[in-house]
Amino acid sequence: MGLDKNQIAKRIAKEVKNGMYVNLGIGIPTLVANYIPEGVEVVLQSENGLLGMGPFPTEDKVDADLINAGKQTITTLPGSSIFSSAESFGMIRGEHVDLTILGAMEVSEQGDIANWKIPGKMVKGMGGAMDLVASAKNIIVAMQHTARDGSSKLLKECTLPITGLKCIKKIVTDLAVLEVTSDGFKLLERAPGVTVEEIQKATEGRLIVEGDIPEVQL
């Protein structure tokens, strides 16, 4: 029951509009590239210094000097451009990138996000996540609604160290699509077969339910 990772990515892909410059985080967000609808032209930004990220190379085109922010070998496309890390984060900070899609460990009802550190465990670093969430015009989060033990990841307040404050606008989980409003998480859609009550139970933060909630269309 609920959406799997590919279905979450497919649902998020519907938010990607023609002409957008988009930064995709590691994990489920990377999968979004596979589901961008026919006829929708977008330019993918990789924060290590590339606009116009193409697909993985064929074996004969693998180039150690051409990787994405996940350190995977990739390709350029006609119209691609390459630049330094300072320029790359300049275009992120300057709000030239239209949409950022990233993963999260927790989101609060104010739109705070925690996704970089679990105290007591190895700290790997925030990479570009803090820069992205602080400046993106529009951020969509892809995440699981609950932890393995069933506890909610959509909270009143984040319990893990914060990545950014009041920055998340939309969340797509395995159970639901939600918008972060000034009053809390507004339920927009529910995963096929999942009831509003189940979503309510899985959401610790304030959930706003208005009228009939449609099922996610994939």
Add this chain to the structure above:
Amino acid sequence: MINKTVKNAQEALQGVQDGMTFMLGGFGLCGIPENAIQELLRLGVKDLTCISNNAGVDDYGIGLLLQKRQVRKMIASYVGENAEFERQLLSGELDVELIPQGTLAERIRAGGAGIPAFFTPAGYGTEVGEGKESREFNGKMYLMEQWLKADFSFVKAWKGDTAGNLIYKGTARNFNPMMAAAGKITVAEVEELVPAGELDPNMIHTPGIYVQRIFQGEKYEKRIEQRTVRIA
């Protein structure tokens, strides 16, 4: 034109000492100064502060310097692929300062461009902001961040000329251009060193003014971290 050419890495790293602060270019293992790292290993200088986006992997890149316990402090944005790094960090042998990637890039850029501090929204309201001055501009909160400079910067480019002009290839550019400008002494290593005049001035990424020493690297392994391919 001033000739910046030195014979090899050994000559290029003259003056390197214990306790110095270094910048090392690269993103992951892409665009790292492989020959300078080998020479640092050979010299065995220690108590180093290394500024680099990542810390290499266990048996390559800065990971090699960690293995030999040459690094006292690491300043980076992401250090995820290195088990020895983790061990030294948890045992307290190694000090680490984690900085948001864009802030790291801009602090280095600021160091080279003579800007002692700037304001950025990244990290406001997080532990990155603890103890830092913050200020509101147009209703949004920003943190003050300070420039970074280094005793030596080690950068890697694709092509360079004897005047120190550099051209990078692909995403191997990353942190190299800013680091080139932020080092008191910048050592550039290149895959191909050509006489001044052979590179098109319109295509130069790093002007020679930032480079004090340049040499052609003996060899480049260019290891790939995640070899991802599709079927033709």
